[in-house]
Amino acid sequence: MKKILLSSAAIVAFAGAASAEITLSGSATVGYNDDHEGGVYADADIDFTASQELNNGWTAALSYGIELEQLEYSDDDGMGIDQGGSFDGNVLFSISNDMYGLHYGDTEFAAASLWSGVSDMASDGFSEKDGEEILKFTGKMGGIEAAISAPVLNDSQELGQMSFGATGSFGNFGFGVAYQEEGEAMSATNGLEGDYNEEEILGLFVSTDLAGASIKVAYASNETAGTDSTGIEVSYPIGDVSVGAFYVSESDQDDGFGVSVDYASGPASVSAFYNEVDGAAEVGLEGSYAVNDDLTVFAGYIDDDNLEGGAYIGAEYDLGGGASFLASYGDADEEGDDEFGAKDYKDGMTVQLGLSF
Numbered sequence: 001m002k003k004i005l006l007s008s009a010a011i012v013a014f015a016g017a018a019s020a021e022i023t024l025s026g027s028a029t030v031g032y033n034d035d036h037e038g039g040v041y042a043d044a045d046i047d048f049t050a051s052q053e054l055n056n057g058w059t060a061a062l063s064y065g066i067e068l069e070q071l072e073y074s075d076d077d078g079m080g081i082d083q084g085g086s087f088d089g090n091v092l093f094s095i096s097n098d099m100y101g102l103h104y105g106d107t108e109f110a111a112a113s114l115w116s117g118v119s120d121m122a123s124d125g126f127s128e129k130d131g132e133e134i135l136k137f138t139g140k141m142g143g144i145e146a147a148i149s150a151p152v153l154n155d156s157q158e159l160g161q162m163s164f165g166a167t168g169s170f171g172n173f174g175f176g177v178a179y180q181e182e183g184e185a186m187s188a189t190n191g192l193e194g195d196y197n198e199e200e201i202l203g204l205f206v207s208t209d210l211a212g213a214s215i216k217v218a219y220a221s222n223e224t225a226g227t228d229s230t231g232i233e234v235s236y237p238i239g240d241v242s243v244g245a246f247y248v249s250e251s252d253q254d255d256g257f258g259v260s261v262d263y264a265s266g267p268a269s270v271s272a273f274y275n276e277v278d279g280a281a282e283v284g285l286e287g288s289y290a291v292n293d294d295l296t297v298f299a300g301y302i303d304d305d306n307l308e309g310g311a312y313i314g315a316e317y318d319l320g321g322g323a324s325f326l327a328s329y330g331d332a333d334e335e336g337d338d339e340f341g342a343k344d345y346k347d348g349m350t351v352q353l354g355l356s357f
Helices: 110-114
Strands: 002-006 020-033 039-053 059-074 087-096 100-105 134-141 144-151 163-170 173-180 201-210 213-222 227-238 241-250 256-265 268-277 280-290 295-304 310-320 323-332 348-356
Touching: 110 144, 110 163, 110 173
Parallel strands: none
Antiparallel strands: 002 020, 020 039, 020 348, 039 059, 059 087, 087 100, 100 134, 134 144, 144 163, 163 173, 173 201, 201 213, 213 227, 227 241, 241 256, 256 268, 268 280, 280 295, 295 310, 310 323, 323 348
């Protein structure tokens, strides 16, 4: 991450005597895949953040994120790089202190930001950000963190679905509640994207540590669909091994359950798991080994009834300065699937150069 100090006279939005801080961060990748991408691909994300300390402990901040959508190389017409790529800008403005904050733009819905359910619950589909402009108020007081939000509808500029979340602790127990009202359905004009869910949903969870084990119990009710999920999740460390399990009782589909065993010691790590959700099973074994400080090799196999798995093998080399080189080979269960395994590996042979700053 690089930081540049500029005088506030150059930043109209943050006028004042003190200087404003401009932060530049981002990532970029360029690579070649012989199957899914059809050749060369590239994408980049760049974030600019300007912040200014105000009076009485308040800070104003403005962030602008630029996403360069993927550019692909096409052999079909000999034209080289596809010109369909584009820039998408995301803006977030906030003013906050140690207790309160007001945020507008590219921020998460309140319920989704504070909800912590059990794995693979069917009824906890809280709306998640996917390009919407969201107005959110956050607060912290007496060990309680809370937030309330609503998207701004593009067609009317009115506030849409109200979303609320709160978490806290009492002694050895943590707790949380999340709620979203029934909202306006997605459309081409109101700015609500693919991860927006217009249904009314209520969720509650409680967590604690008992005899070295971490335990969470959660309940979610989809009031619109008339369904609910009740689950429990447990994890227990035994030296270098961590054992986990979950079970979810569902009102309108087969109950879900799963077990996992994770091992990490020195340069080696291995993860094995079995999940069954709504009658569809997923079993996997994944591992990695750090040959030295720069080179890590990895391999894994996932068998998924929903054809979202496959086998992969590869290596990643740290070039220093936030740069890395990746070479991998994946054999996906479903042809063209490019998101499976621990790092969303691509089907086919991939070589990729990455940079973060």
